[in-house]
Amino acid sequence: MTKAQKSTFKALKKDKHREAFVELVVAQQAAMGRYKHWEQAYQKRCRKKKVTLTVLDGGKAA
DSSP: OOHHHHHHHHHOOSHHHHHHHHHHHHHHHHHHOSOHHHHHHHHHHHHHTTOOOTTTTTOOOO
């Protein structure tokens, strides 16, 4: 994520909006290519903080 994306994510208050934003970032990374490792790294960070996101589990947020 870029710095702008990180600050936008932090500004979102509802989990539903955050999950949709992460889905957008994952789709963006897939379209750009070369960022296949990002999803695994983010998933590891979420597990470390004991947060679950349906987007990372293969579901869709919105």
